[in-house]
Amino acid sequence: MAELRTEEMVLNMGPQHPSTHGVLRVELVVDGEVVVDAIPHIGYLHRCFEKHAEALNYQQIVPYCDRMDYLGSMNNDHAYVLGVEKLLNIQVPERVEYIRVIMAEFQRIASHLVSIGTYGLDIGAFTPFLFCFRDREMILDLFEMTCGARLLYNYMWPGGLSHDLPAGFVEKARAFIKHFRPAMKELNDLLSYNEIFVKRTANVGVLPADIAINYGASGPTLRGSGVKWDLRKCEPYSVYNKFDWDIVVGTGEMGTLGDCWDRYMVKVWEIEQSLRIIEQALDTLPEGDVQAAIPKRVRPPVGEVYVRSESPRGELAYYIVSDGSQKPYRVKGRAPSFSNLSLLPEISRGYLIADMIAIIGSVDITLGDVDR
């Protein structure tokens, strides 16, 4: 038989596609169903955060930080206010940091729940998605009773918090944790160890540790490759060093180290670690005034700070440059999803289109975070 002539086809995945988790566009070069190359195109959700920051004063930027990674708003605020406080050189009461850590960890759980749920959806399992969202709703209820908002909180201010914890928060948080632990077990039975799910994700999108580091990957994407690196422990900020918890890393138990299943499972395991931190923080929550240290006028001296923090998606950092005025000279957000997404072509070549979905989902990006 004569040689069959085949042609590569360019397939445009996104910006409107159910599984790109937002307005990501990936230009796929496919040979049949095999991905030959994947070129991400971003910027569809660019909201000029850095340009806005030029015209706003320090406190006004907090709500914009909320909107960067809209699934991890508390973590965004946390990193930013830590930076501003470092520039101002002010010490906040311990209660403030405890509450911030509680909120940040609840936010991490909420964000991971979205990630896990939508990942199940990507693989074709619809039910775990709703289980995850049911539990996430309860966390959002906690946020709502604290600051009145469910998604974009503007809760952490430079020097303090907008509100103290409401009466009954601690009890409600404990009740949630009590409900949530069995729910996670149910999720593992339904999804994480499901035969088909494991088949779809193990040995797919393998990311070796050295490539992950070279591409500046961070968060679960990096830890999925077995690198024990978590800024909460490696460069402790806030009060994280007061709690007893572990860094979880991928084990490669279902396939190769650094495959999609590892990246997924790191998030599941991290939820348990976050619960541990929250429990300890609730137990040892100090008394104090959460607004005592809020400065009347934020006017840092000339200087600059690069503040790193561990957001649900990885290393979230702000580079804040002050020229001594009320407005920052420059704020640059170092978004974890931005760097994590840049390694997509590296780990998707040679897999099928269906795997592509699994890979994008496992890298866990938020387009608000990528495009800022």
Add this chain to the structure above:
Amino acid sequence: MNANEIHDRIKDRFPDGIVEFKIDATVDPFIVVRPELIRDIAVFLSSDPELKFDYLMSISGMDYNDGNLGVVYHISSMEKRHRITLKVKLPKTDAQVPSVESIWKTANWHERESFDLFGIVFQGHPDMRRILLPDDWEGNPLRKDYKAQEYYHGMKVPY
């Protein structure tokens, strides 16, 4: 290693590469280096067994509003647990700097971002295109003297 030791080690290797070293700045110490040497310094930083800067955290463009643009490299080492900030200053009229993409792949997108928003050209970058803004956008928005274009495909831009 602290910033002083890192500085000394670079100084030993590149005696005339360092323009400015500041450790008494409000918070983060930084080293300003000569732009044409940034690539060589990066190779040295990443390969030197004492330094082992294997992780490029971020590249930020800057407009110092004194006729100079700048690029700020925040790098760290996962193994040695230290970090340093490198800076280069470039004249606005000829903003070119060697790319460090071949050393840290993180730089690929971060340099594209600086190119997009500041108009800094990174020599030797394999794919120097805009990344966040549309390909046919005019100007570099984060430059302090930036004026938004009047119309973009018939749409009024300054609202």
Add this chain to the structure above:
Amino acid sequence: MHNFITYYLGTGFWGSLVSSIIPLVFILPYALVAIWLELKISAHMQDRVGPMRTGRWHGWAQPLADVTKLIQKEDIIPAAAEKVLYVLAPALVFVGAYAAYAAIPFSPAYIGSNINLGIFYVVAVSAVVVIGILMAGWSSNNKWSLLGAMRTAAQLVSYEIPSSLAILAVVMVVGSLNLNDICAAQSGWFWNWFVFGKFPFLFITFFIYFIASLAETNRSPFDIPEAESELVAGYHTEYSGMRFAFFFLAEYANMFVVAAIAAVLFFGGWNSPFGTFLSGPVWGAFWLISKGMVLVFIQIWLRWTLPRFRVDQLMYLSWKILTPFALLNIFAVGLWVVLRG
């Protein structure tokens, strides 16, 4: 009296017309019920309540409202589509599903056409669906649709083999391709049904058939042709309004066809589980539809529990697991038939 309509009206124009309309009279209300069931079952599996307002009582009118909406919707044909094929495809897909109803013995007194090659006919017309889906995917002029259509063609053709082999095992036991005869061979109490009666051979056969039939109807976990998270909606991405409703209707009609065939082959068809108790033409219809609906329920249950296979894993399952098993099974059943006389 295999078909009471042709018995009274004769096999002329009127008899044939009324006789052929009966499945349609069944399919439309059945589809509404099945869609409503799917909404409610999935909701309760996911800790929700599902539609509650339309029609007041547990949202019973929700499918009706959906259908009304689909009928009113603008019929969009993409400018670049191959128009004739595009328009024809949904009809062909539905015809494939609908035609299969002609050979389903709903009750001892009603079978659309009591042909001797009944089961063979059902397998054959079900394959027409492939052509319809390929037409839909190709004519939409959309890469996602095309990929979905290609996947469907590969999948349906692959799974025809294990499902046909499974059917063959039953045919060997009965010695007839006529579905009424197959039902009659299982009369008496429920332990006479093939799934229990010829244990363990036909029990295994049933599982092979059921898995293969899930793949043939593009139901989860084999719904890769329309895998909404990968291919947007697969072959029917570009369809809207009534044409989309036809695909939808065909899917639900097909679900019942495979469920009814499974009921006939393995669960006694229109036989009552309790010997002659509650049997007869009307009860026969009741039993067949009930058995079919139970199997439809299992299909729905699986859909809301399992993730989706990947296309190569799907092929692997068909060619390397199901087909060899089905062949072995045929051999075992054949041996058993020969030895038992």
